[in-house]
Amino acid sequence: xxxxxxxxxxxxxxxxxxxxxxxxxxxxxxxxxxxxxxxxxxxxxxxxxxxxxxxxxxxxxxxxxxxxxxxxxxxxxxxxxxxxxxxxxxxxxxxxxxxxxxxxxxxxxxxxxxxxxxxxxxxxxxxxxxxxxxxxxxxxxxxxxxxxxxxxxxxxxxxxxxxxxxxxxxxxxxxxxxx
Amino acid sequence: xxxxxxxxxxxxxxxxxxxxxxxxxxxxxxxxxxxxxxxxxxxxxxxxxxxxxxxxxxxxxxxxxxxxxxxxxxxxxxxxxxxxxxxxxxxxxxxxxxxxxxxxxxxxxxxxxxxxxxxxxxxxxxxxxxxxxxxxxxxxxxxxxxxxxxxxxxxxxxxxxxxxxxxxxxxxxxxxxxxxxxxxxxxxxxxxxxxxxxxxxxxxxxxxxxxxxxxxxxxxxxxxxxxxxxxxxxxxxxxxxxxxxxxxxxxxxxxxxxxxxxxxxxxxxxxxxxxxxxxxxxxxxxxxxxxxxxxxxxxxxxxx
Numbered sequence: 001x002x003x004x005x006x007x008x009x010x011x012x013x014x015x016x017x018x019x020x021x022x023x024x025x026x027x028x029x030x031x032x033x034x035x036x037x038x039x040x041x042x043x044x045x046x047x048x049x050x051x052x053x054x055x056x057x058x059x060x061x062x063x064x065x066x067x068x069x070x071x072x073x074x075x076x077x078x079x080x081x082x083x084x085x086x087x088x089x090x091x092x093x094x095x096x097x098x099x100x101x102x103x104x105x106x107x108x109x110x111x112x113x114x115x116x117x118x119x120x121x122x123x124x125x126x127x128x129x130x131x132x133x134x135x136x137x138x139x140x141x142x143x144x145x146x147x148x149x150x151x152x153x154x155x156x157x158x159x160x161x162x163x164x165x166x167x168x169x170x171x172x173x174x175x176x177x178x179x
Numbered sequence: 180x181x182x183x184x185x186x187x188x189x190x191x192x193x194x195x196x197x198x199x200x201x202x203x204x205x206x207x208x209x210x211x212x213x214x215x216x217x218x219x220x221x222x223x224x225x226x227x228x229x230x231x232x233x234x235x236x237x238x239x240x241x242x243x244x245x246x247x248x249x250x251x252x253x254x255x256x257x258x259x260x261x262x263x264x265x266x267x268x269x270x271x272x273x274x275x276x277x278x279x280x281x282x283x284x285x286x287x288x289x290x291x292x293x294x295x296x297x298x299x300x301x302x303x304x305x306x307x308x309x310x311x312x313x314x315x316x317x318x319x320x321x322x323x324x325x326x327x328x329x330x331x332x333x334x335x336x337x338x339x340x341x342x343x344x345x346x347x348x349x350x351x352x353x354x355x356x357x358x359x360x361x362x363x364x365x366x367x368x369x370x371x372x373x374x375x376x377x378x379x380x381x382x383x384x385x386x387x388x389x390x391x392x393x394x395x396x397x398x399x400x401x402x403x404x405x406x407x408x409x410x411x412x413x414x415x416x417x418x419x420x421x422x423x424x425x426x427x428x429x430x431x432x433x434x435x436x437x438x439x440x441x442x443x444x445x446x447x448x449x450x451x452x453x454x455x456x457x458x459x460x461x462x463x464x465x466x467x468x469x470x471x472x473x474x475x476x477x478x479x480x481x482x483x
Contacts, residue, residue, distance in 0.1 A: 018236065021315035021327070022243045026251050031319030031457075051198040058205045062212075066225070066232040068240065069317045069325035069361040071353055071369075074225045075212030077321075082205045089198065114320055124217050127323040127369055134322065141320045 005167045012159065013060045016040050017067055032137055034144040035110060036152070037064055041081050042088045042109040043156035046102055047164075050089025057081030073126045080116040084109045102157075103149040110145035114138045230356055237359030241329040244314035306426060307470060308343075308463035308477045309334050314359070316459075324367040324387065324395075326350075328462060331358040335470035339424035341416075344462045347430040347453035348372070348416055352464065360464070365431065366395040366456055374399060374431055374450075377413035381406045385414065385431060385450060397432060397450040408434045408448040426465050 016036035024033035037060040045053030061078030064070060088109050096102075118134050121127055129137070192200070216225045223229075311330035317323060330336050332355050342349040342362045350364040363370055366387040374385045383401035399414060412434045418427025432452040439446040463477065470476050 014236065014239065018239050018243050018315075020318060022240050023247055023251070024318075025316035028316075028319070031316075031324075033318045033320070035318070035320060049194065049198065051194070051201045054198070054202050054205050058208065061209075063232065063236070064321075065212075066229050067236040068233045068354070068356070068359055069315055069327040070321065071317070071323050071325045071361060071363060072321055073213055074216040074223075074229070075209045078212065079206065079209035082202065082209060086198065086202045117320070118322065120213070121322055124213070126217070127321075127367070129322050129368060137319050137322070 002167065005163050008163055009056065010059070013037060013040065013056070013063055017060070017063050021067075021069065029140055029144070030137070032140040032144060034148045035113070035141060036148075037061070037077075038081060038084060038110055038113050039106055039145055039149060039152050040156055041085045042106045043102070043153055044160060045085050045088035045109075046092045046096055046105065047157055047160045048089075049092060050086045053085030053089045054082045055085075057083075057085030071127075072121065073124055076117055076120045076124075076126070079120060080113045083116055084113040087112060099150065099153055102153045103146065106149040106153065107142055107146045110142045111138065114141050226354075229354065233354070233356035233359060233361075237327065237331070237356050240315040240327055241359060244312070244329070306465045307468050309336060309466050309470070309472065309474060310461060310463055310477060311336070311360075312461055313459045323369065324364040324456070325353070326362050326364065326459060327359050328362055328464070329359060330464060330474060331355050331360050333357050334472035334474045335466045335476070336360045336464050336472075341424065341426045341429065341465040342462050343429050343465065344454060344459070346455070347432065348425070349454055349456075349459065349462050351424040362462075364456055365397060365452065372397075372425055372431065373417035373419065374414045375417040376401075376406075376408055376434075377415060378409065379406065381408070382417050383448075395452060395456050396435070397452060399434070399448040399450050401446070401448070404446065407446060408437055410434055410436065414450055 020033055020036050024036075025031075027033075041053055041057040041060055044056045058078050058081070061081035062074070064077040064081075065072070065074040088105055091105060115138055118138060212225065216223045219225075309330050311328040311334075313326045314329045315327035317325040328336075328342070336352060336355050338352055338355055340352045342351060348365055350362045350367075350370065352360045353363045354361045364387070365372055365385065368387050370387040372385045373382065375382050381401050381403055383399050385397045385399050388396050388398055399408065401408065414431045414434065416425045416427055416429045416431060419425055430453055432450040435449045435451040437446055437448045466472075466476060
Protein backbone atom coordinates (compact mmCIF):
# COMPACT_ATOMS: atom_id res chain seq x y z
CA UNK A 1 0.00 0.00 0.00
CA UNK A 2 2.95 2.28 0.60
CA UNK A 3 3.81 1.79 -3.06
CA UNK A 4 0.34 2.93 -4.04
CA UNK A 5 0.64 5.97 -1.81
CA UNK A 6 4.04 6.82 -3.23
CA UNK A 7 2.61 6.42 -6.73
CA UNK A 8 -0.27 8.74 -5.94
CA UNK A 9 2.12 11.32 -4.49
CA UNK A 10 4.39 11.08 -7.54
CA UNK A 11 1.39 11.56 -9.81
CA UNK A 12 0.38 14.63 -7.83
CA UNK A 13 3.84 16.15 -8.03
CA UNK A 14 3.95 15.47 -11.80
CA UNK A 15 0.51 17.04 -12.19
CA UNK A 16 1.64 20.14 -10.30
CA UNK A 17 4.80 20.51 -12.38
CA UNK A 18 3.01 19.96 -15.71
CA UNK A 19 0.19 22.37 -14.85
CA UNK A 20 2.79 24.94 -13.86
CA UNK A 21 4.45 24.97 -17.29
CA UNK A 22 1.53 24.09 -19.58
CA UNK A 23 -1.58 25.79 -18.21
CA UNK A 24 -0.47 28.63 -15.96
CA UNK A 25 1.60 30.51 -18.56
CA UNK A 26 -1.76 31.71 -19.92
CA UNK A 27 -2.33 33.69 -16.73
CA UNK A 28 1.32 34.45 -15.97
CA UNK A 29 2.29 37.90 -14.74
CA UNK A 30 5.51 38.88 -16.52
CA UNK A 31 6.19 35.20 -17.04
CA UNK A 32 5.85 34.38 -13.33
CA UNK A 33 3.44 31.54 -12.55
CA UNK A 34 2.24 30.11 -9.23
CA UNK A 35 4.69 27.55 -7.93
CA UNK A 36 2.31 24.64 -7.36
CA UNK A 37 5.08 22.20 -6.45
CA UNK A 38 6.31 24.52 -3.71
CA UNK A 39 2.81 24.97 -2.29
CA UNK A 40 2.37 21.19 -2.28
CA UNK A 41 5.63 20.74 -0.35
CA UNK A 42 4.62 23.35 2.23
CA UNK A 43 1.20 21.76 2.70
CA UNK A 44 2.86 18.36 3.09
CA UNK A 45 5.11 19.88 5.74
CA UNK A 46 2.12 21.22 7.65
CA UNK A 47 0.34 17.88 7.40
CA UNK A 48 3.20 15.43 7.95
CA UNK A 49 6.19 17.23 9.40
CA UNK A 50 9.70 18.15 8.31
CA UNK A 51 11.07 14.73 7.39
CA UNK A 52 8.31 13.81 4.97
CA UNK A 53 8.25 17.31 3.47
CA UNK A 54 12.01 17.41 2.94
CA UNK A 55 11.82 14.10 1.08
CA UNK A 56 8.86 15.28 -1.00
CA UNK A 57 10.67 18.58 -1.63
CA UNK A 58 13.68 16.69 -2.91
CA UNK A 59 11.55 14.71 -5.36
CA UNK A 60 9.44 17.64 -6.51
CA UNK A 61 12.48 19.92 -6.84
CA UNK A 62 14.37 17.36 -8.86
CA UNK A 63 11.40 17.02 -11.20
CA UNK A 64 11.30 20.82 -11.62
CA UNK A 65 15.02 20.70 -12.38
CA UNK A 66 14.87 17.90 -14.92
CA UNK A 67 11.48 18.15 -16.64
CA UNK A 68 11.46 20.10 -19.89
CA UNK A 69 11.74 23.03 -20.49
CA UNK A 70 14.12 23.41 -17.52
CA UNK A 71 17.62 24.36 -18.61
CA UNK A 72 19.34 25.38 -15.38
CA UNK A 73 21.84 23.40 -13.31
CA UNK A 74 19.99 20.40 -11.87
CA UNK A 75 19.55 20.26 -8.10
CA UNK A 76 18.88 23.96 -7.54
CA UNK A 77 15.12 23.68 -7.07
CA UNK A 78 15.65 20.42 -5.18
CA UNK A 79 17.89 22.16 -2.66
CA UNK A 80 15.47 25.07 -2.31
CA UNK A 81 12.43 22.83 -1.78
CA UNK A 82 14.23 20.51 0.69
CA UNK A 83 15.01 23.51 2.87
CA UNK A 84 11.50 24.94 2.46
CA UNK A 85 9.94 21.59 3.39
CA UNK A 86 12.11 21.22 6.46
CA UNK A 87 11.58 24.78 7.70
CA UNK A 88 7.83 24.68 7.09
CA UNK A 89 7.72 21.37 8.95
CA UNK A 90 9.36 22.96 11.97
CA UNK A 91 6.67 25.61 12.32
CA UNK A 92 3.81 23.29 11.46
CA UNK A 93 2.36 23.09 14.97
CA UNK A 94 1.20 26.69 14.63
CA UNK A 95 0.06 26.31 11.06
CA UNK A 96 -2.05 23.22 11.52
CA UNK A 97 -4.76 25.02 13.44
CA UNK A 98 -5.95 27.45 10.81
CA UNK A 99 -5.90 27.88 7.05
CA UNK A 100 -4.91 31.52 7.51
CA UNK A 101 -1.66 30.60 9.26
CA UNK A 102 -1.07 27.91 6.64
CA UNK A 103 -1.41 30.52 3.90
CA UNK A 104 1.14 32.71 5.66
CA UNK A 105 3.52 29.75 5.89
CA UNK A 106 3.04 29.19 2.14
CA UNK A 107 3.96 32.83 1.52
CA UNK A 108 7.06 32.60 3.70
CA UNK A 109 8.01 29.29 2.09
CA UNK A 110 7.59 30.78 -1.36
CA UNK A 111 9.86 33.69 -0.45
CA UNK A 112 12.53 31.45 1.09
CA UNK A 113 12.38 28.91 -1.77
CA UNK A 114 12.52 31.36 -4.67
CA UNK A 115 15.24 33.41 -2.96
CA UNK A 116 17.32 30.30 -2.28
CA UNK A 117 16.93 29.29 -5.90
CA UNK A 118 17.99 32.77 -7.04
CA UNK A 119 20.91 32.78 -4.63
CA UNK A 120 22.21 29.40 -5.81
CA UNK A 121 22.05 30.75 -9.36
CA UNK A 122 24.15 33.76 -8.39
CA UNK A 123 26.73 31.49 -6.73
CA UNK A 124 26.88 29.20 -9.75
CA UNK A 125 26.74 32.01 -12.36
CA UNK A 126 23.78 30.18 -13.83
CA UNK A 127 21.26 32.28 -15.76
CA UNK A 128 21.66 35.48 -13.79
CA UNK A 129 19.41 38.51 -14.00
CA UNK A 130 19.97 41.98 -12.58
CA UNK A 131 19.15 42.03 -8.87
CA UNK A 132 16.22 44.45 -9.19
CA UNK A 133 14.53 42.16 -11.73
CA UNK A 134 15.16 39.11 -9.56
CA UNK A 135 13.58 40.85 -6.59
CA UNK A 136 10.57 41.81 -8.67
CA UNK A 137 10.16 38.23 -9.83
CA UNK A 138 10.50 36.89 -6.28
CA UNK A 139 7.88 39.34 -5.00
CA UNK A 140 5.52 38.48 -7.86
CA UNK A 141 5.86 34.77 -7.23
CA UNK A 142 5.23 35.20 -3.49
CA UNK A 143 2.08 37.18 -4.31
CA UNK A 144 0.93 34.48 -6.75
CA UNK A 145 1.43 31.75 -4.18
CA UNK A 146 -0.36 33.78 -1.50
CA UNK A 147 -3.23 34.38 -3.90
CA UNK A 148 -3.70 30.71 -4.75
CA UNK A 149 -2.87 29.29 -1.32
CA UNK A 150 -6.39 29.74 0.16
CA UNK A 151 -7.69 27.55 -2.69
CA UNK A 152 -4.83 25.09 -2.89
CA UNK A 153 -4.14 24.46 0.81
CA UNK A 154 -7.53 22.85 1.62
CA UNK A 155 -7.41 20.78 -1.60
CA UNK A 156 -3.88 19.51 -0.99
CA UNK A 157 -4.64 18.87 2.71
CA UNK A 158 -7.70 16.87 1.75
CA UNK A 159 -5.79 14.79 -0.82
CA UNK A 160 -2.91 14.11 1.56
CA UNK A 161 -5.38 13.29 4.31
CA UNK A 162 -7.37 10.85 2.20
CA UNK A 163 -4.16 9.23 1.00
CA UNK A 164 -3.13 8.69 4.61
CA UNK A 165 -6.58 7.47 5.60
CA UNK A 166 -6.67 4.92 2.80
CA UNK A 167 -3.21 3.63 3.64
CA UNK A 168 -4.11 3.37 7.34
CA UNK A 169 -7.28 1.51 6.50
CA UNK A 170 -5.31 -0.84 4.31
CA UNK A 171 -2.81 -1.36 7.12
CA UNK A 172 -5.55 -2.24 9.61
CA UNK A 173 -7.14 -4.55 7.12
CA UNK A 174 -3.89 -6.35 6.45
CA UNK A 175 -3.35 -6.72 10.21
CA UNK A 176 -6.84 -8.20 10.53
CA UNK A 177 -6.18 -10.61 7.65
CA UNK A 178 -2.90 -11.69 9.21
CA UNK A 179 -4.70 -12.49 12.46
CA UNK B 180 18.76 13.14 28.80
CA UNK B 181 18.78 13.23 25.06
CA UNK B 182 20.41 10.32 23.32
CA UNK B 183 23.71 11.06 21.63
CA UNK B 184 23.49 11.72 17.91
CA UNK B 185 25.94 9.05 16.89
CA UNK B 186 25.04 6.73 19.72
CA UNK B 187 23.96 3.24 18.79
CA UNK B 188 22.38 2.85 22.19
CA UNK B 189 19.01 1.33 22.80
CA UNK B 190 17.30 4.75 22.67
CA UNK B 191 15.79 5.44 19.26
CA UNK B 192 16.45 8.91 17.81
CA UNK B 193 13.67 11.43 18.38
CA UNK B 194 11.65 12.52 15.34
CA UNK B 195 13.43 15.89 15.37
CA UNK B 196 16.80 14.21 15.17
CA UNK B 197 15.64 11.92 12.43
CA UNK B 198 14.26 14.88 10.47
CA UNK B 199 17.54 16.73 10.91
CA UNK B 200 19.49 13.74 9.63
CA UNK B 201 17.20 13.41 6.63
CA UNK B 202 17.65 17.12 5.96
CA UNK B 203 21.43 16.82 6.10
CA UNK B 204 21.39 13.82 3.76
CA UNK B 205 19.07 15.50 1.25
CA UNK B 206 21.03 18.76 1.24
CA UNK B 207 24.16 16.74 0.64
CA UNK B 208 22.43 14.91 -2.20
CA UNK B 209 21.34 18.23 -3.75
CA UNK B 210 24.84 19.67 -3.51
CA UNK B 211 26.24 16.54 -5.13
CA UNK B 212 23.78 16.80 -8.01
CA UNK B 213 24.50 20.51 -8.45
CA UNK B 214 28.25 19.90 -8.45
CA UNK B 215 27.95 17.02 -10.91
CA UNK B 216 25.80 19.05 -13.27
CA UNK B 217 27.60 22.39 -12.96
CA UNK B 218 31.13 21.03 -13.27
CA UNK B 219 30.56 18.88 -16.32
CA UNK B 220 29.36 21.61 -18.66
CA UNK B 221 28.27 19.79 -21.77
CA UNK B 222 27.98 16.04 -21.47
CA UNK B 223 26.77 16.16 -17.88
CA UNK B 224 26.27 12.79 -16.14
CA UNK B 225 22.71 13.96 -15.51
CA UNK B 226 21.88 14.19 -19.21
CA UNK B 227 20.55 10.60 -19.41
CA UNK B 228 18.33 11.28 -16.39
CA UNK B 229 17.17 14.52 -17.97
CA UNK B 230 16.38 12.70 -21.20
CA UNK B 231 14.51 9.97 -19.32
CA UNK B 232 12.42 12.50 -17.40
CA UNK B 233 11.84 14.42 -20.64
CA UNK B 234 10.62 11.27 -22.34
CA UNK B 235 7.96 10.85 -19.67
CA UNK B 236 7.02 14.44 -18.83
CA UNK B 237 7.36 15.78 -22.38
CA UNK B 238 4.52 13.71 -23.84
CA UNK B 239 2.49 14.47 -20.71
CA UNK B 240 2.99 18.17 -21.38
CA UNK B 241 2.03 17.77 -25.05
CA UNK B 242 -1.07 15.78 -24.12
CA UNK B 243 -2.13 18.30 -21.49
CA UNK B 244 -1.60 21.20 -23.87
CA UNK B 245 -3.67 19.46 -26.55
CA UNK B 246 -6.41 18.54 -24.10
CA UNK B 247 -6.70 22.08 -22.80
CA UNK B 248 -6.29 23.83 -26.15
CA UNK B 249 -10.07 24.31 -26.60
CA UNK B 250 -10.12 26.10 -23.25
CA UNK B 251 -6.97 28.11 -23.67
CA UNK B 252 -8.15 29.25 -27.09
CA UNK B 253 -11.44 30.43 -25.59
CA UNK B 254 -9.79 33.75 -24.77
CA UNK B 255 -9.69 34.59 -28.47
CA UNK B 256 -13.22 33.40 -29.16
CA UNK B 257 -14.71 35.37 -26.29
CA UNK B 258 -13.34 38.71 -27.34
CA UNK B 259 -16.16 41.19 -27.56
CA UNK B 260 -17.36 42.99 -30.61
CA UNK B 261 -16.16 46.17 -29.00
CA UNK B 262 -12.69 44.73 -28.51
CA UNK B 263 -12.56 43.53 -32.09
CA UNK B 264 -13.70 46.90 -33.39
CA UNK B 265 -10.99 48.54 -31.34
CA UNK B 266 -8.50 46.11 -32.84
CA UNK B 267 -9.65 47.01 -36.35
CA UNK B 268 -9.28 50.71 -35.67
CA UNK B 269 -5.84 50.17 -34.26
CA UNK B 270 -4.79 47.99 -37.18
CA UNK B 271 -6.16 50.49 -39.68
CA UNK B 272 -4.23 53.26 -38.01
CA UNK B 273 -1.13 51.09 -38.03
CA UNK B 274 -1.69 50.27 -41.66
CA UNK B 275 -2.11 53.89 -42.64
CA UNK B 276 0.99 54.88 -40.76
CA UNK B 277 3.02 52.10 -42.35
CA UNK B 278 1.75 52.91 -45.84
CA UNK B 279 2.63 56.52 -45.31
CA UNK B 280 6.10 55.61 -44.16
CA UNK B 281 6.71 53.35 -47.11
CA UNK B 282 5.44 55.96 -49.53
CA UNK B 283 7.15 59.01 -48.13
CA UNK B 284 10.47 57.83 -46.87
CA UNK B 285 12.71 56.45 -49.60
CA UNK B 286 15.17 55.41 -46.93
CA UNK B 287 12.58 53.19 -45.37
CA UNK B 288 11.67 51.88 -48.78
CA UNK B 289 15.18 50.76 -49.49
CA UNK B 290 15.33 49.16 -46.09
CA UNK B 291 12.10 47.42 -46.78
CA UNK B 292 13.45 46.21 -50.09
CA UNK B 293 16.50 44.98 -48.32
CA UNK B 294 14.46 43.15 -45.77
CA UNK B 295 12.35 41.75 -48.57
CA UNK B 296 15.48 40.54 -50.24
CA UNK B 297 16.70 38.96 -47.07
CA UNK B 298 13.50 37.11 -46.50
CA UNK B 299 13.55 36.04 -50.12
CA UNK B 300 17.05 34.69 -49.54
CA UNK B 301 15.61 32.57 -46.84
CA UNK B 302 13.02 31.31 -49.23
CA UNK B 303 15.55 30.82 -52.02
CA UNK B 304 18.07 28.91 -49.97
CA UNK B 305 15.14 26.71 -49.10
CA UNK B 306 15.58 25.95 -45.46
CA UNK B 307 13.56 22.94 -44.56
CA UNK B 308 11.30 23.46 -41.61
CA UNK B 309 9.50 21.15 -39.23
CA UNK B 310 6.45 22.85 -37.79
CA UNK B 311 5.81 22.44 -34.09
CA UNK B 312 3.67 23.94 -31.36
CA UNK B 313 4.81 25.38 -28.08
CA UNK B 314 3.32 23.20 -25.35
CA UNK B 315 5.04 24.41 -22.18
CA UNK B 316 6.71 27.61 -21.06
CA UNK B 317 9.34 27.68 -18.34
CA UNK B 318 8.35 29.73 -15.29
CA UNK B 319 10.08 33.08 -14.84
CA UNK B 320 10.90 32.01 -11.27
CA UNK B 321 13.58 29.82 -12.80
CA UNK B 322 15.11 33.01 -14.22
CA UNK B 323 15.48 31.51 -17.67
CA UNK B 324 13.42 31.78 -20.83
CA UNK B 325 12.84 28.34 -22.26
CA UNK B 326 9.88 26.61 -23.89
CA UNK B 327 9.02 23.04 -24.81
CA UNK B 328 7.86 22.25 -28.34
CA UNK B 329 5.99 19.12 -29.36
CA UNK B 330 8.48 17.88 -31.97
CA UNK B 331 11.53 15.84 -31.06
CA UNK B 332 14.15 13.54 -32.50
CA UNK B 333 11.44 11.39 -34.10
CA UNK B 334 10.69 14.37 -36.36
CA UNK B 335 14.34 15.08 -37.05
CA UNK B 336 14.78 17.81 -34.44
CA UNK B 337 18.22 17.77 -32.83
CA UNK B 338 20.28 19.90 -30.49
CA UNK B 339 21.55 23.26 -31.84
CA UNK B 340 18.93 23.80 -34.51
CA UNK B 341 17.45 27.19 -35.31
CA UNK B 342 13.86 27.85 -34.26
CA UNK B 343 11.86 30.62 -35.93
CA UNK B 344 8.30 31.65 -36.59
CA UNK B 345 6.48 33.92 -39.04
CA UNK B 346 7.89 37.02 -37.40
CA UNK B 347 11.53 36.08 -36.99
CA UNK B 348 14.08 34.26 -34.88
CA UNK B 349 12.75 32.53 -31.78
CA UNK B 350 15.75 30.65 -30.40
CA UNK B 351 17.66 27.42 -30.66
CA UNK B 352 17.10 23.85 -29.56
CA UNK B 353 19.18 23.06 -26.46
CA UNK B 354 17.99 19.51 -25.90
CA UNK B 355 15.66 17.08 -27.60
CA UNK B 356 13.91 13.93 -26.49
CA UNK B 357 12.01 11.59 -28.77
CA UNK B 358 8.81 13.61 -28.94
CA UNK B 359 9.68 16.99 -27.45
CA UNK B 360 12.48 19.52 -27.52
CA UNK B 361 13.54 22.37 -25.28
CA UNK B 362 14.14 25.72 -26.95
CA UNK B 363 16.28 28.46 -25.42
CA UNK B 364 14.66 31.77 -26.41
CA UNK B 365 16.93 34.53 -27.67
CA UNK B 366 15.79 36.80 -24.81
CA UNK B 367 17.37 34.46 -22.24
CA UNK B 368 20.49 35.89 -20.60
CA UNK B 369 22.45 32.78 -21.63
CA UNK B 370 21.64 33.28 -25.29
CA UNK B 371 24.18 34.86 -27.63
CA UNK B 372 23.32 35.29 -31.32
CA UNK B 373 25.58 36.59 -34.03
CA UNK B 374 23.72 39.43 -35.72
CA UNK B 375 24.20 41.68 -38.71
CA UNK B 376 22.78 45.15 -39.25
CA UNK B 377 20.50 45.24 -42.27
CA UNK B 378 21.80 48.49 -43.79
CA UNK B 379 25.58 48.46 -43.41
CA UNK B 380 26.12 44.75 -42.77
CA UNK B 381 28.10 45.43 -39.59
CA UNK B 382 28.31 42.37 -37.38
CA UNK B 383 27.84 42.09 -33.65
CA UNK B 384 26.56 39.92 -30.85
CA UNK B 385 23.05 39.96 -29.44
CA UNK B 386 22.58 38.98 -25.84
CA UNK B 387 19.26 38.38 -24.20
CA UNK B 388 18.38 40.58 -21.28
CA UNK B 389 16.12 37.92 -19.84
CA UNK B 390 13.69 40.51 -18.63
CA UNK B 391 10.03 39.94 -18.10
CA UNK B 392 7.90 38.89 -20.99
CA UNK B 393 6.43 42.00 -22.61
CA UNK B 394 9.57 44.10 -22.21
CA UNK B 395 11.89 41.40 -23.60
CA UNK B 396 14.77 43.17 -25.31
CA UNK B 397 18.14 42.20 -26.72
CA UNK B 398 21.42 44.04 -26.35
CA UNK B 399 23.58 44.35 -29.47
CA UNK B 400 27.32 44.88 -29.14
CA UNK B 401 28.92 45.65 -32.47
CA UNK B 402 32.37 44.31 -33.22
CA UNK B 403 33.33 47.68 -34.68
CA UNK B 404 32.95 50.25 -31.92
CA UNK B 405 33.01 53.22 -34.28
CA UNK B 406 29.77 52.26 -35.96
CA UNK B 407 26.60 53.82 -34.59
CA UNK B 408 23.54 51.72 -35.44
CA UNK B 409 20.71 53.85 -36.70
CA UNK B 410 17.30 53.64 -35.11
CA UNK B 411 14.82 51.21 -36.71
CA UNK B 412 17.61 49.39 -38.51
CA UNK B 413 16.81 45.71 -38.97
CA UNK B 414 19.08 43.06 -37.44
CA UNK B 415 19.29 39.62 -39.01
CA UNK B 416 21.23 36.52 -38.02
CA UNK B 417 24.71 36.34 -39.32
CA UNK B 418 24.80 32.57 -39.33
CA UNK B 419 27.43 30.09 -38.36
CA UNK B 420 29.18 27.23 -40.08
CA UNK B 421 26.68 24.64 -41.33
CA UNK B 422 23.90 26.67 -39.74
CA UNK B 423 24.74 25.46 -36.25
CA UNK B 424 23.23 26.75 -34.07
CA UNK B 425 21.84 29.61 -36.16
CA UNK B 426 21.25 29.75 -39.89
CA UNK B 427 21.93 33.03 -41.67
CA UNK B 428 19.51 35.74 -42.70
CA UNK B 429 16.69 35.25 -40.23
CA UNK B 430 15.27 38.61 -39.10
CA UNK B 431 15.71 39.14 -35.37
CA UNK B 432 14.51 42.62 -34.53
CA UNK B 433 14.77 46.36 -34.95
CA UNK B 434 17.12 48.82 -33.27
CA UNK B 435 15.06 50.62 -30.66
CA UNK B 436 17.65 52.86 -29.09
CA UNK B 437 21.39 53.24 -28.77
CA UNK B 438 22.91 53.62 -25.34
CA UNK B 439 26.46 54.76 -24.87
CA UNK B 440 27.65 54.36 -21.34
CA UNK B 441 30.13 56.99 -20.16
CA UNK B 442 32.22 54.34 -18.44
CA UNK B 443 32.83 52.29 -21.55
CA UNK B 444 33.77 53.63 -24.90
CA UNK B 445 31.57 51.11 -26.70
CA UNK B 446 27.97 51.63 -27.59
CA UNK B 447 25.19 49.20 -27.02
CA UNK B 448 22.09 49.06 -29.14
CA UNK B 449 18.80 47.89 -27.67
CA UNK B 450 16.93 45.61 -30.05
CA UNK B 451 13.21 45.03 -29.97
CA UNK B 452 12.65 41.50 -31.26
CA UNK B 453 10.10 40.93 -34.04
CA UNK B 454 8.78 37.87 -32.24
CA UNK B 455 6.20 38.37 -29.51
CA UNK B 456 7.51 35.98 -26.88
CA UNK B 457 4.35 36.21 -24.80
CA UNK B 458 2.27 34.71 -27.59
CA UNK B 459 4.42 31.94 -28.99
CA UNK B 460 2.45 29.17 -30.62
CA UNK B 461 3.41 27.70 -33.98
CA UNK B 462 7.15 27.67 -34.62
CA UNK B 463 9.39 26.11 -37.26
CA UNK B 464 12.61 24.24 -36.61
CA UNK B 465 15.20 24.52 -39.37
CA UNK B 466 16.26 20.98 -40.23
CA UNK B 467 18.75 19.77 -42.85
CA UNK B 468 17.34 19.12 -46.30
CA UNK B 469 15.94 15.69 -46.84
CA UNK B 470 15.12 15.10 -43.20
CA UNK B 471 12.81 12.15 -42.72
CA UNK B 472 10.50 12.13 -39.77
CA UNK B 473 7.02 11.48 -38.54
CA UNK B 474 5.80 14.93 -39.52
CA UNK B 475 5.89 16.71 -42.85
CA UNK B 476 8.95 18.81 -43.63
CA UNK B 477 8.08 22.19 -45.14
CA UNK B 478 10.51 23.71 -47.55
CA UNK B 479 11.09 27.44 -48.13
CA UNK B 480 9.59 30.30 -46.23
CA UNK B 481 8.07 30.41 -42.81
CA UNK B 482 5.47 27.94 -41.61
CA UNK B 483 1.87 28.92 -41.79
